[in-house]
Amino acid sequence: MKVLIAGAAGMLGRKLAERLSSAGRIGNRELTGLTLADVVAPQRPPDHAGDVELLALDVSNADDVGRLIARRPDLVYHLAAIVSGEAEADFDKGYRINLDGTRHLFEAIRREGLREPYKPRVVFTSSIAVFGAPFPEVIPDEFGTMPLTSYGTQKAVSELLLADYTRRGIFDGIGIRLPTICVRPGKPNKAASGFFSNILREPLVGLEAVLPVSPDVRHWFASPRSAVDFLMHAAALDLAQVGPRRNLSMPGLSATVGEEIEALRRVAGERAVKLIRHEPDEAIMRMVAGWPPRFDAERARALGFAAEARFDDIIRIHVDDELGGRIGG
Known part of the structure; x- marks a missing residue:
């Protein structure tokens, strides 16, 4: 199985690459190729025994994304985004990276499939920022997405795109709405x-x-370790069990x-x-x-996600x- 991580230089991307390298497989499928891409070249996972491709590119550049998908990965992790505070402070950058970048990635997969049959698994990291107040005491799975920030709006629109491209058979997608990840290592960011x-x-x-x-x-919280567990589980899950509503609020x-x-x-x-x-x-x-x-997160828990x-x-x-x-x- 060939795997692409877009956004691999970030905290979750780095930890996911390390977990994949250590496991050497997704479910019962062996990892045969790993491509790590971000706006700066990601680091090679320390335990990776095979070849790994490290690429510096911008997801807001459609040509760059097209060349990335031309490698035809079997599994695409879409983690590339700027964080909430930065997206709110810089309107243009937030939409260029978080929304246009997502559309470029999805469109590149569609165009590759028009050239020759191609239908990868896509795992997209969304956010609980897609929801907005007022809230019930516990937010159920059927609660509507009404974001109150630009970042939340960008993620909510991306969720709709993922569901529609999946419905059209362009790829097999799942969106996981991450809780706030805590404790984040490193220095404070703009979130x-x-x-x-x-x-x-x-x-x-x-x-x-x-x-x-x-x-x-x-x-609502989960650890970085749980977030990586979510990503690994989403990649191996039988998505027929998920049904047409492909975006899930994760446990926390x-x-x-x-x-x-x-x-x-x-x-x-x-x-x-x-x-x-x-x-x-x-x-x-x-x-x-x-x-x-x-959150109730009943759907995700029933599918085996845990925090x-x-x-x-x-x-x-x-x-x-x-x-x-x-x-x-």
């Missing part, structure tokens, strides 16, 4: 939700972190910021918690007010995977 990770990641290594919202803010953990902090206290102690400084930010608080707090049940586990996964099992500066 509006970044503080959810910042208030854990920095104190775990002895650094201060700023909390811009109230501790009673509730949100509903928790308040205060519950996050209490989990940090249990895992890392009071010293870590004291490194969090509360500085309210009105702009972020307004944005957070329109974010979904809890953490305790925030302590999310923190410990970060400590094990990113900090070598050690807490402190």
Whole structure:
């Protein structure tokens, strides 16, 4: 099986490439080729024994994407996007990358199939940002997509495109709406939700972190490890079981910021918690007010997707995977 990851230089793309390289297969199909593409050349997975193609290209360039799909991968992971805060701040860039890039990718697959029969599996990372307030206490699978941000709109339109191209038999697609991924490793990015990770990641290594919202803010979370599990499972799943509604809200953990902090206290102690400084930010608080707090995710769970049940586990996964099992500066 030949696999393409578009957006392979990002955090999830890197972790997915490492998991694929380690596993050497998707379900019962052997990995025979791996192409990693992003706006900057991705790094080679450390455990990859075979050949891997590392490409720097821009998904907003239709010709670049056409050449990428001409390699005819059996499985296409579409992770390429800019994050929520950046998409909101730069309207043109958000639509160029998050929407036009998606359309270029889908169209390249369609044109390749017109030349010679070709129907790959496409796994698209969407977002819970496709939903907008007001929300019920628990958001059911049939809740309508009414985004309140440009980023959410770009993802929602891409979901519709994925469903239609799948309906037309152009590819076999599945969209997975990721929870907020926490704890994100590395440095803070431009995602509006970044503080959810910042208030854990920095104190775990002895650094201060700023909390811009109230501790009673509730949100929907999963770890990077679970996100990669979602991607692997979506690639191997019999999509006939999914039916025509190809976009799924992933399982996660509903928790308040205060519950996050209490989990940090249990895992890392009071010293870590004291490194969090509360500085309210009105702009972020307004944005957070329109974010979904809890999902039912019954369809995804029935299809075998799963995530953490305790925030302590999310923190410990970060400590094990990113900090070598050690807490402190």
